[in-house]
Amino acid sequence: MTSPADMRVYSGAAKNYSVADWAERQGYVIRFIHEPTRHQVEFPALISDFTDTHSPTFGQTHGANMHDPIITLTKTDREISFTMTVVNASIDEARYNTQCVNLLIQMLYPSVSEDGSFVGKPFINIHLMNFLEGAVAGNGITCVVSSLNYGVKFADGVINADEGDTTLNRSGKEIYPQSLEINISAKAVIAGDRVPDRANPLPENYPSYGSK
Helix, strand or coil, X not given: XXXXXXXXXXXXXCHHHCHHHHHHHHCCEEEEEECCCCEEEEEECCEEEEEEEEEEEEEEECCCCCCCCEEEEEEEEEEEXXXXXXXXXXXXXXXXXXXXXXXXXXXXXXXXXXXXXXXXXXXXXXXXXXXXXXXXXXXXXXXXXXXXXXXXXXXXXXXXXXXXXXXXXXXXXXXXXXXXXXXXXXXXXXXXXXXXXXXXXXXXXXXXXCCC
C-alpha cells in the first residue's frame, strides 16, 4: 500500500530566500488533509481575506391566539471563504509549490475504487491557526470545498528554469508564476456519529476565534 502524500511547507535548498522559512518559524501555516486518504498539503498562510458566515435556519408555527410564533432551529450552515497567495522565490520552490497545488486540487475529486465506484466522503480538514481550529488544538475543521479558483498573477513576474537545466519538461521550457492566488469556498461539516453530551452539547468544531 502506498503511503499517503505528505507535502509540508517548502523546505528545499532555497528555503532561506523564501517566505516559507519565516512562515514556518512563526507557525503561520494553513493545512489541508484529505480525510478519505489522509493526504496532506501545507502552505504559508498568506491570507488576504477571510470570511466565516453562520446562517441559522428556523421553522415556525403559530398556535391559537398566539401573536409570536413558536421558533424551532432546524440547522445552522457555516460557510467559509478565504483567499491565499502562493509565492515562489526560486525555480526549486516553484516546482514544489506546483506539486502542492496539484495535490490540493486533486483532493476535490472523488476517490474511485478498482470497479469504478466512488469511495469515501469528499471531506477535507482545513486548519488555519485559531481561525479554523477544532476543540482540540492543532485539529482543523472538516469541510466540503464547494469551489476553488486558481489565478496566476502575471503582473508579479515569472520564474524560468536555467537553459542548461536537465530537468526541463518535455516542452523544453518551464515557466512558473512568482505568485498566484487561490480562492476557496467551503461548507463546514459536523460529524454525524457524535454521541450527544448534555454537559457539552456543542459540536467539537464549534467556532472559536480566541485562545483555547
